[in-house]
Amino acid sequence: xxxxxxxxxxxxxxxxxxxxxxxxxxxxxxxxxxxxxxxxxxxxxxxxxxxxxxxxxxxxxxxxxxxxxxxxxxxxxxxxxxxxxxxxxxxxxxxxxxxxxxxxxxxxxxxxxxxxxxxxxxxxxxxxxxxxxxxxxxxxxxx
Numbered sequence: 001x002x003x004x005x006x007x008x009x010x011x012x013x014x015x016x017x018x019x020x021x022x023x024x025x026x027x028x029x030x031x032x033x034x035x036x037x038x039x040x041x042x043x044x045x046x047x048x049x050x051x052x053x054x055x056x057x058x059x060x061x062x063x064x065x066x067x068x069x070x071x072x073x074x075x076x077x078x079x080x081x082x083x084x085x086x087x088x089x090x091x092x093x094x095x096x097x098x099x100x101x102x103x104x105x106x107x108x109x110x111x112x113x114x115x116x117x118x119x120x121x122x123x124x125x126x127x128x129x130x131x132x133x134x135x136x137x138x139x140x141x142x143x
Contacts, residue, residue: 007143008036008089012124014117016110017143018133019126029091029126039088043073046094049101054109071111083120090125097132107136 004021021029026042033040043061055070063077073109090113099106117123128135 005036008033008038012087012089014121014123016117016140017115017127018129018137018140019143020129021126022128026091026093027089027103029089033062033089037077037087039086041090043092044088044094045092045098047130048094048098051102051105054098054105064110072108072112075109076116079112079116079123080120083116083124085120087124090123092127094127096134098134099136103136110136110140113131 006025026044030040030042034050036040041061045054045057048057058064059068059070059073062079062082064075064082067077068074095106106138113123113125117125126143127140129142
């Protein structure tokens with residue numbers, strides 16, 4: 001695991017990453033990210049068990065527009081519409097719990113997040129590493 005401050009200082013590239021940082025609180029991550037001059041978003045799906053709940057959390061978390069249709073296309077469009085080009089770290093807490101309930105939702109979300117990170121050049125998604133690494137995320141780079 002690389003220290004978050006070092007990752008940010010070295011210019012963490014846009015993408016979706018697994019991150020071994022069990023002891024850092026989300027507030028600590030927020031402070032570190034904002035101190036580096038980056039934006040921070042906490043995507044907390046610990047209480048979510050399905051696609052509808054996930055999309056509701058995304059609407060609130062990412063402050064998506066009122067017209068957000070709560071479907072995958074709308075999420076992809078809304079994320080690209082909110083892009084400013086400025087670096088932003090999204091800490092996804094609870095992805096493992098959601099995966100246990102709804103594998104397909106996490107799978108599609110990872111695809112959308114990866115595409116948006118690539119196209120916008122803005123987002124860096126950090127999935128706090130679980131003790132066991134599910135096959136779905138096994139190929140994601142580890143930071």
